Amino acid sequence: MLHLFKKVYVATDDYIDVALDRVVISKEHGHDLLESLKASQPGTLIAYGLEVKNLIGSKNLPFTDTVDMFDKLGDHSDTIGKRVIIYCDQEAFMKIMALWFKMVFKKTNKAAAIDLLESMVFKHKLFGQGRFTSNNGNTDTNKDLDIKGFGKIFEGAHKPTAARRKKFLDENKASLSLEYLLATYLANGKAKKELKTVLRILLKKDLEKYLFELKEIFLVHILTKRFMDTLGLDKTYDFTNYDEIQKDKSEFPTLFFDKNIWNHIGMSSASSGKNINFDAITQKHIKSFAKFTKLSGTCWNEEGVYEFIKSDVSKLHFIECITGSEMTDKQLDMIIETEATYEHAAGSFFSIDLETVNHYFVQALLDGNKEFREQYAVM
Secondary structure: OEEEEOOEEEEEOOOOOOOOEEEEEOOOOOOOOOHHHHOOOOOOEEEEEOOHHHOEOOOOOOEOOHHHHHHHHHHHHHHHOOOEEEEEOHHHHHHHHHHHHHHHOOOOOHHHHHHHHHHHHHHHHHHOHHHHHHHOOOOOOOOOOOOOOHHHHHHHOOOOOHHHHHHHHHHHHHHEOHHHHHHHHHHHOOOHHHHHHHHHHHHHHHHHHHHHHHHHHHHHOOOOHHHHOOOOOOOOOOOOOHHHHHHOOOHHHHHHOOOOOEOOOOOOOOOOOOOEOHHHOOHHHHHHHHHHHHHHHHHOHHHHHHHOOOOOOOHHHHHHHOOOOOOOHHHHHHHHHHHOOOOOOOOOOOOOOOOOOOHHHHHHHHHOOHHHHHOOOOO
C-alpha cells in the first residue's frame, strides 16, 4: 500500500479489503458487485474497470482525466475521513504510478521515476506486504510485484497542463507525502510551511511511540528490585502492594501517571498526539524522561539505544518543535540536520513504523545533492 496524498493510497489487487472505499482496476477483479453483496459490505466500490482506459479519459467514464480522478478521490477521503484505496493489477499499478509521478513532480525523468518506484516497491515488500496480507487473510506474502515495464509506461503517460497541475498542487500540496515536500525544500527552499505541518504530525507519532516505550519499561519492571532501587521511590514494592505505586509521589511514578500528560493510565498504541498531551510536557518533565532513559540504559545494555550517546540532540529535544502554534525555521533545520547524521537508530520522521513514509527515499534525499533532489521536487 503506497501513499499518494491525503488518505488516498495505491495497492495491488492481491489483497482487496472490502471494508474500505475503493477503486478496483484489474482484469481479474475489476467488476461490479452483485446487488446482494453491496448491502453486506461496509466499503463502497467507487469505480471499477478491467484497465485504466476503462475509467479515465472522457465524460462518459468515471473520471475525465488524471487530475479529475485524484481530485474526486481526495474529496471522497475528506468526506468520509477514511482511507480510499486504488486497487490495481500489475499493469494498472504501473500506469497509475506513472500518471501520479507525471502530475506531482515538476521535472522528473524516466530513470529517476524508475528508481523511486523500485524503492517504494522494495520498502513495501520488506516492511508492508506481510502486514497487509495477513490482515486480510491472505497467506501468500511472497508474491513479488513485477515493474520491469514501468519505464516505457512512464514515457507514454499523459502529463496534465501546467495550469491544471498548478491548481491541483495549490489545493493539495499540504497533504502530499513527506518525501515530496522534503525534496522540494532541500532543492529550493519551497514548500516550507507544508513540510513543517507534515513533520509535526509524524514527529508526534514517533515521540508518542518513544515515550510509551519508556513508560512500558517503567510499568513492566515495577517488581524488578535492582532497577526500582535506582529510581528513588517512596518505598519498595512487591507482589502484595505493587498497585500502590500509582500513589507514589516520587519523580518517576509522578511522571508516568501524570494525567495531564497521558490520556490513559496504562499503555496505548502510538497516534499522532491523541494519547499524549505534548503541550503539558515541561522542561522538568523532559529532564525526568532523559534521566529515566539513562537509568534504564545503565540497568540493561539493550536499553542503551535510547540514550543517544553519540548525538548532542535527542528525540526529547524535538518535543518543543511540536508544541506551540508553529514550528520555527530554526527548529525545522535542526530536525533535518540532526536526522541527516543518522545518530539515532530510528529516524524520527522516517521510522519504519511510519507506514506512509519511504525511509529509503528520505535517506537518499538527505544524502543527495541538489541535482538529485530537484528530480523529485514538486515546485
